[in-house]
Amino acid sequence: MMVRSFVSSVVNNPIATDVREFLASCRTLIDAELDRLIPKESESPQRVHSAIRWSVFAGGKRFRPALLIAVGQTFGAPPDHLLRTACALELIHTYSLIHDDLPSMDDDDLRRGRATCHVKFDEATAILAGDALQALAFQTIAEDEKLAPDLRVKLISEVARASGVPEGMVAGQALDLEAESRTVDGDELETIHHRKTGALIRAAARCGAMIPNANEDELEAITAYATNLGLLFQITDDLLDVTATVEDLGKTPGKDARAQKATFPALYGIEATRAQLKSVHTAARSALERIEGETQLLQSIADFILQRQV
């Protein structure tokens, strides 16, 4: 019943221009659906289920699901056709955060203002929680009976390629780790981000377009939009790591610099990075001009990310 009313509020407001309101309503919708999809903490094996819920319900902004829903709405998809795939993207994103935070990877103790999964539980449980989340993501799309089976297999292929190797998120994380010990140039840094964070953001947008069967030109425009949006997202993240406090960020700032990580500010300096931010934002908005019909919501999302820099 609660879900139904959220779905209908989105249906009745198909082009929400207030992006904060849109993001908040997506978040409520996604959180309720994730709660249904994930086993309860009371169910055995309890420790791994608790760990999964600790990380999935850690106050994430649900940006990837919201992007998928925004693109889907833009091309006229009913919201209940978008919900499960949107959740699948969030499950993949959460598994990647859990694994990236592990001691042998980025070794982070704090995420969104609280203990990371392996700190709150233990390393083995964190690895298993991530593994289970990945399986659940693909299960969720495979079992989405609102969508035709031939669409479901296309979505699974899209999400799997965006998650794995050689072009997806795992490849990006591997490149990022390889790059820690040496100097990378701007092109390499873009390649890393294109895969590490860009691939999943692109997949979210592309799935949003595939569900309402957008045509090839529209899919291409959305891909260009999302590629720039991903870069915008990463560059603001890099800037926040330099300029924000632990309180602003909910995680330890300055880590990138201490780890001698390749970042845009480290490579170009803060001012040039801010200029790059604007040009990427312009590119994202230009891509939308190739789409017929109303794209105000997608424009507002690009503006919103630009403004999140502190």
Added chain:
Amino acid sequence: MMVRSFVSSVVNNPIATDVREFLASCRTLIDAELDRLIPKESESPQRVHSAIRWSVFAGGKRFRPALLIAVGQTFGAPPDHLLRTACALELIHTYSLIHDDLPSMDDDDLRRGRATCHVKFDEATAILAGDALQALAFQTIAEDEKLAPDLRVKLISEVARASGVPEGMVAGQALDLEAESRTVDGDELETIHHRKTGALIRAAARCGAMIPNANEDELEAITAYATNLGLLFQITDDLLDVTATVEDLGKTPGKDARAQKATFPALYGIEATRAQLKSVHTAARSALERIEGETQLLQSIADFILQRQV
């Protein structure tokens, strides 16, 4: 060309009764297909691709793929309809071995006679290699154009449930880790194995039956057969850990006992465990009696596993 000749050798010998010959020809077929599916070591990011290939081509017996192919053949599926899903099962199995061997999990240095993935490479690379293999498994089924899309989504759902929580392989590994610090009884031990190793073996057999569209009764009989086969497999594994040498095993024997792991021999003693082995083997063969038509190959596989005890 090489593949075609193997496929046709299986086609021309649809009920191979010599199980060793059958397993060897499956292995060649599967290894060739896995080689096509997995990015080359020369492709970037090289380190993670090398790690994936190190673990996938480590001399595994390809038991799960062979079981899938054997069941599929029994119900008349063309071998080229079985190959990709069979590979997907092996990709999932390999990812689980890589993650289970990690220091925070079972902490194994040796597997199939050589260094485990995190020892040969490093922990971060091993975690990423496992993560990429899981994505590739689902991608492989999703993109298998030999199969109708509605069959592909059923197979993905089956494999995802068998891999994850609350009933799959990850749940089994979590229960196993939880059980390390306390005494478990026989029922708990069966629950652990039912999920940890049983779920994927069952999924392999069930996918093999689903591809040629076996009916409900047949699927139920195959599920019973595979449940007992999984138990047979696990009990022989437990026995080998007690009785074999490092040379026989290609990994460190006696680890279970030292880790005070719950095993069948630890719980019941070696003689009672051998008796249990025989009763599980009988149950596997009895399940096959409910299937009309020739089940000689499946019977031989059960016999073969029984005999692998040293």
